[in-house]
Amino acid sequence: MRPVDDGAGLARRDWPEGAAFIADFGEHLTGYLSFRAVPVNSVADSPIRLRLTFGEVPTDVAEPLYPYSGWISAAWLPEEIVTVDDLPAVFRVARRHAFRYVKVEVLAASRRFGVRFEAMTAHAVTSARTEPSPLPDAYPEWIRRVDLVAQRTLRDCLQTAFEDGPRRDRRLWVGDLRLQALASYVTLRADDVVKRCLYLFAGLPRSDGLVNGCVYERPEPTYGDTTTLDYAALFCVTLQEYVAATGDLACGRELWPVARRQVDCLLARLDDTLLFHDSGETWCFIDWAFGLDKSAATHGVIVFTLRRMLALADVLDCAEEVAHYGPLVDGMSAAARAQLFDASRGVYTSGPEQQVSCAAQAWIVLAGIPESRDIAQAALRNALADPAALRPITPYAYHYIAEAMLACGMDGEALELVRSYWGAMLDAGADTFWEAFDPADPLASPYGDIHANSYCHAWSCSPAWLFRARGLGRPAGEAA
Amino acid sequence: MRPVDDGAGLARRDWPEGAAFIADFGEHLTGYLSFRAVPVNSVADSPIRLRLTFGEVPTDVAEPLYPYSGWISAAWLPEEIVTVDDLPAVFRVARRHAFRYVKVEVLAASRRFGVRFEAMTAHAVTSARTEPSPLPDAYPEWIRRVDLVAQRTLRDCLQTAFEDGPRRDRRLWVGDLRLQALASYVTLRADDVVKRCLYLFAGLPRSDGLVNGCVYERPEPTYGDTTTLDYAALFCVTLQEYVAATGDLACGRELWPVARRQVDCLLARLDDTLLFHDSGETWCFIDWAFGLDKSAATHGVIVFTLRRMLALADVLDCAEEVAHYGPLVDGMSAAARAQLFDASRGVYTSGPEQQVSCAAQAWIVLAGIPESRDIAQAALRNALADPAALRPITPYAYHYIAEAMLACGMDGEALELVRSYWGAMLDAGADTFWEAFDPADPLASPYGDIHANSYCHAWSCSPAWLFRARGLGRPAGEAA
Incomplete structure (x- = not known):
């Protein structure tokens, strides 16, 4: 230029x-x-x-x-x-x-x-009330830049709802909402928009009660006839985190039945051994990577969700209502350990082909399924080191790898992941973070043409949360 | 279709x-x-x-x-x-x-x-207050159709000003205005728009006082940096006809100085023998026909205008102010007869090449220059019959041939001209009359591409006036 x-x-x-x-x-x-x-x-x-x-x-x-x-x-x-x-x-x-x-x-x-x-x-135009403010000078420059670009990404997606991308699809998706909400709690604080989005999903379920993967706000709120099982689970997680971030118990109580309905719908899809299998009947998203088997990762999402539902029930004083979730967490975890763990390779596999993917390890770890921190760390490391393992192509899935790393004490590797992935977008000139980015093939598109890609896509804004809420990259002496 | x-x-x-x-x-x-x-x-x-x-x-x-x-x-x-x-x-x-x-x-x-x-x-959208109404059933069907299509043409061009064409140029031109105003007086009666247009021209002269050939209304009234000598003359004619049609003497008096200024500017362009020559310095329009020499026709326009100014001065009680116009009419007429008339061919010629054109005969006849009705009729008939004579390609110029025919008693031939020209557009499927139409080459365009043509162009609406005000085609027993 x-x-x-x-x-x-x-x-x-x-x-x-x-x-x-x-x-x-x-x-x-x-x-x-x-x-x-x-x-x-x-x-x-x-x-x-x-x-x-x-x-x-x-x-x-x-x-x-x-x-x-x-x-x-x-x-x-x-x-x-x-x-x-x-x-x-x-x-x-x-x-x-x-x-x-x-x-x-x-x-x-x-x-x-x-x-x-x-x-x-x-x-x-944005619903952000304030401009992004940078991290303290004590942070390394690259972190401050990633954080600021993440906030700008959030700002530009933050409209009357949290849009996935302001260029495309301009829609509210559950999976994107969770990461936007997390980043918002520690930066632009658009709590009211998070609440609005939760109600949009809750008000537009499909007939069996599952919330849709996405909703359209215009010309009038309409559900998007795209249901995504992992996203339906994340509705519960997003509600739990909203209540935790805001103390808005009234909203938590009002939407609690909707969240419970998601869990019931998901649990009904487990087999007799309490394992989830992606039948293809209802979409599981997890990532855009071509050929990804989503059974194991979605199993992890469900367990992760059950734990958060228990936490939310405690806050809402209705723990007895979901007392049976505790044993289900244990049973689903045991089933995954028994049937998905490949001890010889130290990874969790997915599906009949026993596929190894980074996304599956991330969700299994986030679900707290591995018996020990060492096994969790090894699973992530082994998958990332395995050239045959399926790697994700979206910031959304990379986020969950980083979040999983932080959950099992791999802070340095999480920081390196953020540096190598989000930092590489910065090096490529990103002003906002992208919908999809494969460092090995920067001109790739999930849609067959890079001009269809969205280059300001909210599910990539999570580093701001990783830095601020999870302490990623925090310099010694910097307050939490 | x-x-x-x-x-x-x-x-x-x-x-x-x-x-x-x-x-x-x-x-x-x-x-x-x-x-x-x-x-x-x-x-x-x-x-x-x-x-x-x-x-x-x-x-x-x-x-x-x-x-x-x-x-x-x-x-x-x-x-x-x-x-x-x-x-x-x-x-x-x-x-x-x-x-x-x-x-x-x-x-x-x-x-x-x-x-x-x-x-x-x-x-x-239109400024017409009423829909076109047809001529009485006693008229031949083709005349009723031409009249109605002419009125629809007028209606669709009649906006906040009289536009030449609502597709293109969407501008107010003096030449078009005269024909639209005439048609309007006997059909849609948009006298207020005629008045507005006269003031738009009067308010936007160029520095020497000549009104512009066209003005733009939007974004604010602006002159069109295109001056057309024959159009400047027709401003006077249009004012005279407006006062005659409406009795609005106040407007006539207010714009009288503007009209006089046009005449003065035109007279200053005559040679010592009182003949007008098109120097090319300022555009004369007359018609779009390629190669047309415009000197003789414009000379006719000026004489025609002088006569109308004398008529207007009578109405406005200021005849003494332009008493010198009478001798000028005589002098200019004599000059044309002496220098432009080719007695051997019975036509008036134009320019150094002694070009014979239908448009020149029309304006010379309208100006009352021929010594007799027979000479006038012969000039028009000879030019129209001469395959080498330049024929016009616009309804604007065809109108003046018809008007000239009516002025010298060629009513039957005028009707046949309208039938063969406007009727041919009808036969070609016209819903409104066109900017340009050469019956010998219906797909011709003055602009090099028929998709640039305007197919609703107000200078083609004059048959409604010819029928209603000039009695063209009027059946026996029909009231005037």
């Missing part, structure tokens, strides 16, 4: 039909673009037609968006073709975009005038 | 990505399109992107607009690429269009749903 002028300079240039430039707003934001288009050298004797391409990252604006090879709709591609009448005119792009860069191409204008773009302005 | 369903049927179909249909609103209109886009078979998990092409005539929507070969800006091409979020949604196209047909192409949508278009609605 070669800067050719500053912002004030833009308003001194004019552009004929066929010309193009890229405006760099210096920082990622979610919002609206406006400008004043002014004809130069003549009264405007025609409208102008522009193509505006909104870039979260340079590849969005430096490469053509077409031909598009993705398998999700090209309607997501971040461009607008607009025609502006009656120049000089202030034009505000009606649709919200997520961007740092805007490529402006003058597709058509009369040859009698050039177009000057004045007051090119990005109007950022 | 093959109708596949009626309007109600549209709302029963749905269209996947890649599909397209053409909606026919049955009549040309100027206005806004809206519809409700509804996802079918699934909640909408993506936006949709549509290309909307607005057709005044079938070629607009039946042929691709690109590649575009016109020399005026492609920004005029009547299409919108719009992206609609959060379905189901009501979408209203922000820009005004002129159309009967709308081609809807679903450029992109998620494969999970089809798009149903409900309540596809055209919201027509």
Whole structure:
């Protein structure tokens, strides 16, 4: 990228039909673009037609968006073709975009005038009440940068609900919500939005009572006909953490039946030995990695959830109601140890092919299934060291590896994981953290075309929580 | 064109990505399109992107607009690429269009749903207070149709000012205004808009006092840096006719100095023999016909204008102020007879090449220059019969041939001209009359691409005036 002028300079240039430039707003934001288009050298004797391409990252604006090879709709591609009448005119792009860069191409204008773009302005929108504030100077610089970028990611996804990505899908997903809520409790404190999101899920279950994996807020709250079993479990976890973070017992009590219903639905899917198998009937997400077997990881999610439900029941004074969860935790843990642990390789396997994946180890560890901390640490280390083990491709799953590492005392390795994964995004120029990132293949996309990727995706904002709530990377002498 | 369903049927179909249909609103209109886009078979998990092409005539929507070969800006091409979020949604196209047909192409949508278009609605806008009403049944059917289509043309151009064409240029031009005003006095009676337009021109002269050929109303009234000498003259004619039609002497008096200034500027351009020569320094329009020499025609326009100024001065009680115009009419007429008349061919010629054109005969006749009615009639007949004579390509110039014919008693030939020219547009399927039409080459364009043509262009609405005010085609026994 070669800067050719500053912002004030833009308003001194004019552009004929066929010309193009890229405006760099210096920082990622979610919002609206406006400008004043002014004809130069003549009264405007025609409208102008522009193509505006909104870039979260340079590849969005430096490469053509077409031909598009993705398998999700090209309607997501971040461009607008607009025609502006009656120049000089202030034009505000009606649709919200997520961007740092805007490529402006003058597709058509009369040859009698050039177009000057004045007051090119990005109007950022967020529900965050405050701007991100950095960690103390005592933290290493890279940590402070990861933390700030994580907070900006959260800020730009924090709208009337926690969106997964402000470019795409602009929806509220349970899995993303948990990580956003955690980061929010220690940074932007949008507790009210967390609460709103919990009610959106609770109010839009499917007929069997499972909350949907995602809900749409607009044009009116609607469930997304996508149910995700691990996400349904995480609804309970998110509620427990919300009550813990805010003390909002009334909300906890009101939504308690919804949380219980998730657990009941999940427990009904266990086999006679109390093991969960991904039948494919209802989606388990865990990660986008191709070929991932999700049975073991989802088993871990359910146990993790049962423990949190017990904790929530204590706070809500209804422990007797779920007294049977305790023995289920033990039974499910024993089943996993007996059937999933491969003692010879020191890892937990998943599915009939006995697949080894990093995600499965993470959830098994977070569920407290390993008999000892050593076994837990070894499982994580063995999977990460095994070139044949399935590695995740999303920050979402990387988060759970880091969270699992912290849960079993691998703080140094957790920090190194964050440095090598989130830090690598920073090194690649990230202003906000991305939906998907495979360090081994940075141009990969889960959707078949990187222009369909979301480069500000809230499930990647969790390092702010890891640093602040879990003490990751905290310098000696720094207060918790 | 093959109708596949009626309007109600549209709302029963749905269209996947890649599909397209053409909606026919049955009549040309100027206005806004809206519809409700509804996802079918699934909640909408993506936006949709549509290309909307607005057709005044079938070629607009039946042929691709690109590649575009016109020399005026492609920004005029009547299409919108719009992206609609959060379905189901009501979408209203922000820009005004002129159309009967709308081609809807679903450029992109998620494969999970089809798009149903409900309540596809055209919201027509006009300043006309009433709908066109037809001529009495006693008139021949073709005349009644030409009259009605002329009125619809006027209605759709009649906005906050008289636009030349609601698709393009959407501007107020003096030449168009005169014909629109005349048609309006005998049909839709938008006298207030005529008055407003006169003041717009009067208020936006160039520095020497000549009114501009066109003015822009938006974003604020601005002159169009295009001065047209014959149009400047017609400002006076339009004012005279406005006062005659409305009796609004106050307006006549207030704008009288502006009209006088036009005449003074024009007279200053005569040579010592009182003949006008088109120096090319300031544009004369007359017609779009390629190669047209405009000196003789513009000379006729000026004499025609002087006569109307004398008439206006009488009404305004200021005849003495322009007493010198009378001798100038005589002198300019004599100069034209002496220098432009080719007695051997019985036509008036124009310019150093002694070009013979139909437009020149028309204006010379309208100016009352020929010594007798026979000479006038012969000049028009000779030019029209001469295959080498330059023929016009716009309804504007054809109007003046018809008006000239009526002025010298060629009523039957005037009617036949209207039948063969405007009637041919009807035969070609016109819902409104066109900016340009060469019966010998119906797909011709003054702009190098028929998709740049305007197919509702107000300077073609004058037959309504010819029929109603000038008695053209009036059946025996029909009241004037």
